[in-house]
Amino acid sequence: MAALAFAAAPPAIAADTPNPAADAKAFQKYFTGKFPKLKLEDFVNGPYSLNEDMHKQWEEKEQFPPYEFSLDMGKEMFGKPFKNGKSYADCFPNQGIGIRQNYPTFDEKEGKVVTLELALNRCREANGEPPFSYVKDEMAALTAYMAFTSRGKPFDIKIPNDPRALAAYQNGKRYFYTRRGQLNFSCASCHVQNPGERIRAEILAPALGILNAMPIYRSEWGGMGTVSRRFTTCNIQTRGVPLEPQADEYRDLEYYLSYVSNGLPISGPGARP
């Protein structure tokens, strides 16, 4: 991987030559260095791994988690055929079971990143069904079930040897580190510079592993939310302009964030404050 760039080339490598593998390594090293007592897989539990009092509350909730109902609904929905007789299983490898850790993927035909949520709605539309809202309810239930079938499997996001894939990855990375909105925060301002610290009343999650628990039941929402919901509400909370769910930047952002968490286990569906 990283060896390719160095093999026979002279040491003067352009500073911005994309190197996702090196990024991921550095990303993980940064966080494990910052929290030496944590095991790599602990990062998927977000703020709960960084605060003892919160961890206890989370453990109690996990005994009988609030996302149970959504998960049950998702399983039921996933198994129910469309009006044309086909089902979600026909749209995904391995019947859609145990594959969540491979998403987002880069679709080389389309030349764009495809997230799990996007793939689900495309499956519906391809089979004559109306798409679901991306942020909660049915979409959350379906992704909850699919995440559940992948619990424990490590994120395995691939960036094919295609300049467009690399560009999408870079685009996501750039979005992550760019400041925006009235509060002039980037995603990194909170989730890289201040994990474990409080922003007003909330404890910030580390960016490493931040998507592994998706979709999540947030006490704040009193219900489930998807990756789309979290990206849009985060933009709103930082007084930035939220994009439409599954906008290119969000897809690329999810691609970047998932890739740098490669190797960490899927823990979804999850619960959060």
Add this chain to the structure above:
Amino acid sequence: MASTIRVRATASGETTEVQALIQHPMDSGFVKDAKGEIIPPHFIQQLTFEYDGKNVFVADWGTAVSKDPYVKFSFKGGKKGDDLKISWVDNKGATDTTTAKIV
């Protein structure tokens, strides 16, 4: 459609531990909706656990119990394979009931 009541009843030695999670909005009557109107109170008032024809636990709840309420308790007795009956009634008079097996 599935019941609103999810139960896990586990017999261990002489006691049975029961955990229940119930799908219910538990609206307190203090929250306004997007239009600024109060969402009326809608909450489970009484939740009953019955084993072998007798109540083993009764929960009297007000509006301060969390949405999708949870409760855990234990009682002496209960064997694997026995039935545990759970019922609730809310302030609107709606009810739900389910029977779970102790495992």
Add this chain to the structure above:
Amino acid sequence: MNITHKGLGATRRVIVQGAASIALAGLGSIPFGLAPAFAAADDKYPEDAFKQKSEADAIKSLYGKTAEPSDKVKLDAPEIAENGAVVPISVATTLADVTSISLLVAENPNALAASYQIPPGTMPSVANRLKMAKTSNVTAIVEAGGKLYSATKEVKVTVGGCGG
């Protein structure tokens, strides 16, 4: 789903008093006939107690006595609630002959949050999840041998639990 809707006239109707209770007007009481399983405890829903604002009034309505603090009542609650809407709280006790365990949140609009009837043979402990409007003392009341014992803990709430 096994949900049935009973009309308001079907059962005992409790007359609601007090201007503050208008939102709860017309509440039906227990519609399904619960055969009293144990003579000692009254399993009627304590409607009046839930309407009280203060802890003292709620305890008076529920039990008709006052409680003394006891270190035999163990109240487990977080230091800082992750979110006031879902605060995991549990109570356990080594006291004997426990018939009831109740939880009150002093700063909530109505102090009484939950009350649990403990028939003979049931362990005197309960875990539940409560809403807290703001930072408040949480009090557990245990009725044992006909007397009341209590334990109190302050739980800080930064993100309010009533939709704020």
